Amino acid sequence: MQVSACFPSERWVVVWFVTVFDVGVDISPLVEKIDDPNMANDKDLLQVVRLLDDACREAGFFYVKGHGIAEPLMKEVRDVTHKFFQLPYEEKLKIKMTPQNGYRGYQRLGENITNGKPDMQEAIDLIAEKKKRHSIMRLLNLVNMEILPHQWKELICDLSRKIMQGIALALGGPVDAFEGRTAGDPFWVCRLIGYPVSTDILEEHRTDTGCGAHTDYGLLTLVNQDDDICALEVKNQSGEWIYAKPIPGTFVCNIGDMLKVWSNGIYQPTLHRVVNNSPRYRVSVAFFYESNFDAAIEPVEFCRERTGGVAKYEKVVYGEHLIKKVLNNFIK
Numbered sequence: 001m002q003v004s005a006c007f008p009s010e011r012w013v014v015v016w017f018v019t020v021f022d023v024g025v026d027i028s029p030l031v032e033k034i035d036d037p038n039m040a041n042d043k044d045l046l047q048v049v050r051l052l053d054d055a056c057r058e059a060g061f062f063y064v065k066g067h068g069i070a071e072p073l074m075k076e077v078r079d080v081t082h083k084f085f086q087l088p089y090e091e092k093l094k095i096k097m098t099p100q101n102g103y104r105g106y107q108r109l110g111e112n113i114t115n116g117k118p119d120m121q122e123a124i125d126l127i128a129e130k131k132k133r134h135s136i137m138r139l140l141n142l143v144n145m146e147i148l149p150h151q152w153k154e155l156i157c158d159l160s161r162k163i164m165q166g167i168a169l170a171l172g173g174p175v176d177a178f179e180g181r182t183a184g185d186p187f188w189v190c191r192l193i194g195y196p197v198s199t200d201i202l203e204e205h206r207t208d209t210g211c212g213a214h215t216d217y218g219l220l221t222l223v224n225q226d227d228d229i230c231a232l233e234v235k236n237q238s239g240e241w242i243y244a245k246p247i248p249g250t251f252v253c254n255i256g257d258m259l260k261v262w263s264n265g266i267y268q269p270t271l272h273r274v275v276n277n278s279p280r281y282r283v284s285v286a287f288f289y290e291s292n293f294d295a296a297i298e299p300v301e302f303c304r305e306r307t308g309g310v311a312k313y314e315k316v317v318y319g320e321h322l323i324k325k326v327l328n329n330f331i332k
Helices: 010-015 018-023 028-032 041-056 071-085 089-095 136-143 149-168 255-263 299-304 318-327
Strands: 061-065 103-107 122-127 188-193 209-214 218-225 232-235 241-243 251-255 272-275 283-288
Touching: 018 071, 028 149, 041 061, 041 149, 071 149, 071 188, 071 218, 071 283, 089 103, 089 232, 149 188, 149 218, 149 283, 188 209
Parallel strands: none
Antiparallel strands: 061 251, 103 122, 122 188, 188 283, 209 272, 218 251, 218 283, 232 241, 232 272
16 A cells, blocks of 8 residues: 555545544634533534534544644644654653553553554553552653653543533533543553664564554544555445545544443444654653543443433443553563
């Protein structure tokens, strides 16, 4: 598959709503007004809610613009990520991931597993620290990545919360449906991922699959990807793999497994993968916004009412679901 083939096909446009996938959802009215108690009849905000509903129903993926996070900051986060992965191997191992630090830190090339196969990526996992007992955040200062655990996390977490408020409205629920016991104290994971070019990989381990096909585990994912490399692919309703081409200044947003359960199947997560055929090293910074770690997620009443009154999915404890997935994702 060639990089030049990174633009959506006509078939993609017909099936997957060009407005929300190829152009993006301008969520600025949502960002500016969602916390206003008088927002219920705001026409611009309600239009965003309708677009979110279309996107979650028809694609499970969409571009987010008008999000309020400055494009220079998005680039700075990618730049410091590039700089980290350019460090000597010994330096990167200073924040090596281990079970003892809660699977936080640096993960070596080929150490991540998807569907039983090594992914050609290296990564840093930053994970919510409820008791502040892990040292990964402090160690990031050793490699000049102080921006990530503080400024970036706060901005992206607030943006995710607002999008989830819009999605709650799109499903016909109250704006605070994801607060309290569901996601009032959200768990989150920020994953900084580097995808080398094939020549950087030993021939016996070489593959172009940076990450195998999967759906995400939680509620919502926001991806800040390099502007000029097509690598993220989404499986459309016709079974075709289509590049999610980079659009500068936007996030690629997708929904996960917990939203499928919570919405009783109204919204479905979409398979996606990463294939880096570029001759250049690529990075992406993915932020996974989750429910409370111990939340028991089940189809909510107002979604059951819209889908025949019967729950299609059993109750799932988010943390148990996450741990089961994570323990299958690393080389033992």
